[in-house]
Amino acid sequence: GFRGANGETIVAATIRYGPNKFAVKQPTFLELYKAQLLSPFTVFQLFCVILWMLDDYWQYSFFTLFMILMFEGTVVFQRIKSLQALTGMGNKARLVWVYRQETWIQMDSTSLLPGDLVSLFRIKPKYADNNNKDKTKKKKRAGVLQDEGGDIVPADLLLLRGSTVVNEASLTGESVPQMKEGLVDLDMEDQALLMKTTHKSHVVYAGTKMLQCKGEQQEAEGDGGTNTPSSSSIPPPPDHGCVCFVLRTGFSSAQGKLVRMIEGSQEKVKGHERETGLLLLLLFFFAVASSSYVLYHGLQTDKRSQYELLLHCILIITSVIPPELPMQMALAVNNSLMTLMKLQIFCTEPFRVPMAGKLDSCLFDKTGTLTTDELVAVGVLEPKNLNVSSSKKTTKDDDEASTTTLQAQAQLTPMTKVTGEGALVL
Structure with a gap:
């Protein structure tokens, strides 16, 4: 059981x-x-540079060698910066209540x-205020922030x-x-946990953002609440949060698999090598004939x-392949x-x-992939309240939408109201 x-x-x-x-171990500059x-x-x-040196083209050879080393170094530097940007995808550490040893x-x-x-x-995130630099300093305990990252799920959990x-757009x-919702009907001995089908509505994934979180006490005040038989003997947590069973952590979690896929996809694409090989073979035939x-x-x-x-x-x-071609390609890639x-x-x-560069079109399955993972409705402005010439803010009464507008909006897009923050999330 859940003990x-x-x-x-x-x-x-x-x-x-x-x-x-x-x-994730970041590769060093020398390795790349x-x-x-x-x-x-x-x-x-580099082989061509050695041949030019043997043919007494010293100045041109040294200049070309310097340009090769410099351009390859800039490409490696840009790649390291991109890998460092991906490293920041992990969740910020914070303090949580854990039930261990009863x-x-x-x-x-x-x-x-x-x-x-x-x-x-869920801890409501605090947004930076540039006008107020004397805000309360962030509390720290053992190097862990207590007032940040409070709306991010830390691991794959069974509620x-x-x-x-939760917002799973990321x-x-x-x-x-x-x-x-909390799980009420799982028998640990006779029934398997089906995360993607039967019990999908009871599993929250690492990296997803919580928009609202009601613990057992809050649900009991509202609609009675429910407990799993195997977790009824566990006392409520001190912060009155949702009791969850940790399923997967780290790279085994849903977010960890995504990060591992992004940072581990380093295999070269081989689909273009056949055409390149045929072209070089044709040019090599004429080069051998000329040199013979x-x-x-x-x-x-x-x-x-x-x-x-x-x-x-x-x-x-x-000379079949222009020796300047790799340097030109490095310059083009670096500029890109x-x-x-x-x-x-x-x-x-x-x-x-x-x-x-050969692509002329790209297809994506969702608009959220291209825009943002957070679409929050700010409000609805009806034509009767539209006043372009006026720069004054509308009052609360003028800002309220009619019943017809709310019904139409609810039919078009599912909405979830987050209580306590005045937010309507699409």
């Missing part, structure tokens, strides 16, 4: 699951720089383990008591808030050394990354940028 974790269970779960956070220099284009260009204790949310019983409580309204792209002609006629005369003759034949073969970063678009795989 919470004890001493032996805590030790075993800590070893197996680890902390509830996204600890080494991988970039070992790419086929860069190796080919008592409620307060601990860091990064210490949550599967099998814990946790109190889910046992209470109810909550994970699913669905902008309609979802109502979650030069080599044949060069060996007929004794005026040129065989060293210079062989060197020029190799230069003819390497700079333009995207100015638009707050981060790219973790720069090698995909040239292939993206």
Whole structure:
């Protein structure tokens, strides 16, 4: 049943699951720089630089080598910045109440383990006020903020008591808030937990935002409330929040799988290599024919050394691919990354940028994917109240919408009213 974790269970779960956070090892500059220099284009260009040095083109060779190293370094630097931006997708740590060893204790949310019983409580987020710089300082305890991150679910949880309204747009792209209620009919011995079907309305996912959260006491005052048989013996949490059973934490959670997919998708795309290989094979055929002609006629005369003759034949073969092409591509990719970063678009795989230039259309499944994950209705302005010439604010009576407008809005879009904050969330 849902009894919470004890001493032996805590030790075993800590070893197996680890902390509830996204600890991704960021590659160093030297690691990415080494991988970039070992790419086929860069190796080919460095080989051409060596050939030019052997042919006494010292100044041009050193300048080209400097440009290669500089441009590859800028590409690596932009990639590191993009990876660092993705690292901030994790949830901020905060203090939560956890039921362990038959008592409620307060601990860091990064210490949550599967099998814990946790109190889910929403703290209204505090927004920055530029005009008031003397606001109350944030309370800290062991380096954990107590007044931030209070509306974000810390892990994948099974709701046992209470109810909550969550916005799952950050994970699913669905902008309609979802109502979650406490579980009342699950038999732990005979029935399996079906998170995606039967018990979907009882599961809240890590990273989703709580719009409303009612604990057992608040629900009892409203409609009587319900308890699961296996959790009825557990005392109510000190903060009167929703009692939840921790299902998954860290990278095993829904948000963790998303972060792992984004930061782990580093495999090269191989769909374009067939066309590129056929083109290079065709050009290589003509290059071999040309170098063979030069080599044949060069060996007929004794005026040129065989060293210079062989060197020029190799230069003819390497001239199939312009040596400046990799540097030009690096410059184009770097400029593209700079333009995207100015638009707050981060790219973790720069090698995909040239292939993206062939696209003429993109299809997305939801508008929320392109716009924002928060669509909050500010108000409804009817034509009869529209006054363009007046800059005065409308009064409360003038700002109220008619019954017909509210009925039409409710039929078009599902709405959830968040009590206590005066917000109407679409």
